[in-house]
C-alpha cells in the first residue's frame with residue numbers, strides 16, 4: 207500500500223467513527239429499505255459510495271484496492287449489512303456499467319449510489335436454479351415491447367424493490383444458452399400482470415419472494431445488451447457476485463471470528479471454565495482466524511487481477527466457495543462455544559449466533575451452489591473436461 211492508500215484508510219476510519227448508525231437495522235420490509243437507503247444516501251453525501259465507480263455516474267474512480275480498504279474499515283467500524291442495497295450496488299450497477307446503454311447508465315447508476323433505487327434479481331425459477339439456462343419465463347417481442355409470462359422464485363426483496371434484473375427466454379428454438387434476454391423490469395409501481403408474494407423461511411426475516419408475470423409489457427428500451435444475448439450479460443454479473451462483490455461480507459466474517467474468540471474467553475455456558483480452555487475449541491478458533499487471513503489474501507489477489515484486467519474472472523468462484531464454507535464452519539463453532547445456550551435466540555440488541563447459524567446454510571446456495579462453483583473452477587480455471 208502507498209502512503210496515499212494509508213491516508214485514505216485513516217480518512218475512512220474517521221468518517222465511519224463519526225457516522226455509522228448505532229440503531230439496529232430492521233430485518234425486512236419497508237423499515238429495512240428506509241434504514242438502508244438513508245444510510246446509503248449518507249455515504250454518498252460523504253463521498254464514500256461508489257469508490258471504484260466512474261465519476262460520470264457519481265463514483266470516485268479510485269482503485270479496487272481503495273474499495274477493499276473501505277470495506278475493511280466499514281466492517282471494523284460495525285457498519286450495517288448492505289441489505290436491500292446489495293443487488294443494486296454489487297450486481298445491477300456493475301452489470302449496467304459493462305453492458306447498459308448510455309441512457310440506462312445515466313438513469314440508474316447515480317440513483318443506485320444515492321440510495322434512491324432498490325433492485326432485486328429475478329433469475330431463479332421453480333425449474334431452473336443451478337441450471338439457470340433451463341429457465342422458461344417467456345418474453346415475446348411485440349412491437350416496441352417485450353411481453354413477459356412466467357414465474358421467478360427466491361427473488362430477495364422483490365416486495366420492496368423498484369426494479370428487477372429479469373431474465374426471459376426470447377427465442378425458445380435457439381440452443382439453451384442462446385435466446386435469453388436480460389431486461390430491466392419495473393417493480394414499483396407494479397406493471398399490470400405482475401404479482402409479488404413473500405415466502406416464509408425458518409430463519410425468520412421475510413425477504414424471499416415469488417414473482418409471477420401474466421402478459422407483463424416491458425419496453426424494448428429496457429433490454430440490457432442485445433436481445434437473445436442475455437447469457438453473456440448474466441455470466442459476467444454472476445462473476446461479480448461471486449467475486450469482488452462480497453468483500454464486505456468477508457470482512458464481517460473476520461469480525462465474527464474475533465467476536466467469537468472474545469465470547470469463548472467468558473465463563474462457560476453452565477458456569478464451567480471458559481470454552482477457549484478446551485483444546486479442541488481453541489484449535490478450531492485458531493484455524494478459523496488463520497482461514498480468515500487466507501481468505502483476505504485470496505481476495506487481494508483477485509482484486510489486483512481485476513485492477514489489471516478490468517473484469518472479474520471465473521477465479522472468483524474459489525473465494526466464494528471458501529468464504530461460504532468457512533462462514534458455515536464459524537457459525538457451527540459458535541454453537542459449540544454457546545453449548546446449551548444455543549437452544550435459544552439471543553435477546554434483542556445482542557449478537558444472535560443462533561440466527562446466524564440458521565442463515566449460514568444459505569451461504570453455499572445463493573448466487574450459485576458450491577457444487578456448481580466447483581464445476582466452474584474445474585472447467586474454466588483448471589481446464590478439466592466439461593460436466594456432462
Ligand SMILES: Cc1cc2nc3c(=O)[nH]c(=O)nc-3n(C[C@H](O)[C@H](O)[C@H](O)COP(=O)(O)OP(=O)(O)OC[C@H]3O[C@@H](n4cnc5c(N)ncnc54)[C@H](O)[C@@H]3O)c2cc1C
Nearest residue numbers: 327328329330335336360361362568571572573574575577
Ligand atoms: C438466501 C437466498 C437468496 C436468494 N436470492 C435470490 C435472488 O435474489 N434471485 C434469484 O434469482 N435467486 C435467488 N436465490 C436462489 C438461488 O440462486 C438458487 O437457490 C440456487 O441457484 C440453487 O438453485 P435451486 O435452489 O433451484 O437448487 P437446485 O439447482 O435444484 O440444486 C439442488 C442440489 O443439487 C445440486 N446440483 C444441481 N445441479 C448440479 C450439477 N450440475 N452438479 C452437481 N450438483 C448439482 C446443487 O448443488 C444442490 O445441492 C437465493 C437463494 C437463497 C438461499
